[in-house]
Amino acid sequence: KAGAGIGVLELLSATNDAPASFLLSQLGYIQIMVGWVGAPKGAPVSDNAGYANPAQFTTSEIGVSGGGVTSKLSEAAIMATVPTLAQPEISVINGQAVTSSLAVADYFTKRHDDVLKKIRALDCSPEFTARNFAVSDYTDASGRKLPCYNITRDGFAFLAMGFTGKRAAQFKEAYVNAFNQMEKQLSTPSVLSDAAHNASVLYSYISSIHQVWLQQLYPMLEKAESPLAVSLYDRINDAAALASLINMTLNRSEVRGRK
Structure with a gap:
């Protein structure tokens, strides 16, 4: 298996570094996929001394400012492909969510x-x-410095479309299904007022984000002892509750129809 023994190690500054996921949001359609991080401490060490994945040695801080989430948090919650499948491990480098050619080979x-x-x-x-493939390097288990690439969301999608095999087929099928869903939503006539329609769309988006936050992102940030686990907990929960309240107020018949 390619990349054997190469994985995500303990970060140098766990409170400032947070793993990320790629999120695709297009034409009013969202599905979220979160990549999980984990590997034994015996995996190869990158150029930055200490425990760090080769693609994480310049991981940027993700923070909160002015009562809201910064653009770096948005980037950190975003390498997304459409499928809710596992995905290559992801890092945030210079404020941008990326994966690596090593992670792609392993996945x-x-x-x-x-892959190179x-x-x-x-x-x-x-x-x-x-724009989408940055040349980098890593140090393998024998101490050799070898080339690799840091890859953006768009670069990953472009590259994966040329792969074959079961996982590549799943990836491509999920993209086809996503576009079919977008087409279906766009062709469905809207009978709601603008405000009611916007409330319904907002509730759908926030509900998806809230579900992933509770099930995956929050436990991951809490385990990493990231301050985001505390600072964002109430905000995200309150946003979900508020979106639900607004939707119920403006779309009473739609809400009753779901019951």
Whole structure:
């Protein structure tokens, strides 16, 4: 299996570094996928001394300012592909959620060398390559410094579309289903007023985010002893409650129909 023994290790500053997920939000349709982090302490160490994944050695702080969530938090909650499947491990580097070619190789059970060749042979513009594939390096178990890539959400999607195998097929099928769902929603005539429609959409979005927060993000941040676990807990719960109240007020018939 490619990338054997390479995983996510204990972070240098757990309170300032938070793993992330990629979130795709398009045309009023959202599904959230969260990547989990975990690996034995015996995995290879990156250039930054201490326990850190090779793709995490420049992880940025995610914080809260002015009573709201900063753009870095948004980026940290965002490498998303549509499927609610497992995904390659993700880090936040310079405020942007990325994965690595090592993680992609491990996820798709491919040799890392083959993934590197695939990236270098991609038939995309130089501008797209520069924006979405950043050359980096890592140190393997024998102490050798070897090349790798940090890959953005768009780069990951472009790369994965060229893969074959069971996981690649699941990834592509989920994208097809997502676009079909978008088309279905766009073709359904809206009978609600603008305010009621917006309340319904907001409630749908907040409910999805709230569910992932309670089941995955909050336990992960709490385990990492991140201050975000405390500072965001009430805000996210209150936002979900408020969105539900507004939706029930403006869409009483719709809410009754669900019961």
